[in-house]
């Protein structure tokens with residue numbers, strides 16, 4: 510039985526998993542899931558069994574059902590080791606895992622906050638401007654950190670392309686999509702970004718995401734999307750510390766913000 514990825518194409522966590530699968534040349538079926546909407550079909554049930562918090566990505570491989578992009582990437586490298594995406598040396602592996610943790614928590618929270626303001630229009634003008642200034646400074650600092658990571662390294666992963674690149678790129682692409690491109694203040698990072706964007710695995714994932722976005726734009730016209738957005742840990746922390754505590758309270762009162770589903 511072939512592998513399945515339950516996905517929302519815009520999710521950076523989903524993109525990590527699909528880039529890894531394409532790099533490894535492992536065929537898989539894509540199953541579209543909108544985690545904010547309760548489904549009732551067999552595929553939705555399979556999704557919930559794998560991911561009680563109802564978060565994408567989910568990977569199924571025969572009887573194996575997995576949620577969480579980091580867990581999935583670990584599994585793929587152990588189950589399908591060729592080509593291996595983690596570097597060989599223990600200290601380099603640890604460095605790459607730290608990078609992944611930073612990108613999935615600290616960095617993702619900034620992109621999340623920006624999308625709350627720019628795409629979902631959840632802050633009035635003056636507050637929106639303040640939040641975006643803070644976000645832009647935070648991105649500059651994160652990019653400084655990533656620029657240092659490329660000192661003496663061709664790839665985030667080291668000499669070869671690998672996990673370090675797979676886990677950083679989707680979040681950088683996310684910032685670009687939200688209107689925060691890299692500049693020549695981060696020359697190594699800019700070069701690296703172009704090299705990664707040129708890989709066929711990455712182009713494929715970006716095309717799938719652009720295709721999804723085209724469909725959404727047609728559906729929604731010019732109105733901001735009205736979906737319910739899931740807050741948790743670092744996303745909550747970002748909104749609270751950056752000056753948007755009232756956005757959370759208002760979203761909870763209006764039902765446009767939720768937390769992970771409780772187990773059934």
Ligand SMILES: N[C@@H](CCC(=O)N[C@@H](CS)C(=O)NCC(=O)O)C(=O)O
Nearest residue numbers: 520522544545564565577578579739
């Ligand atoms: N720790 C998880 C996080 C995955 C995640 O946050 N997924 C989001 C999409 S970006 C989701 O499915 N949220 C549920 C919702 O929006 O209702 C991972 O690394 O896979």
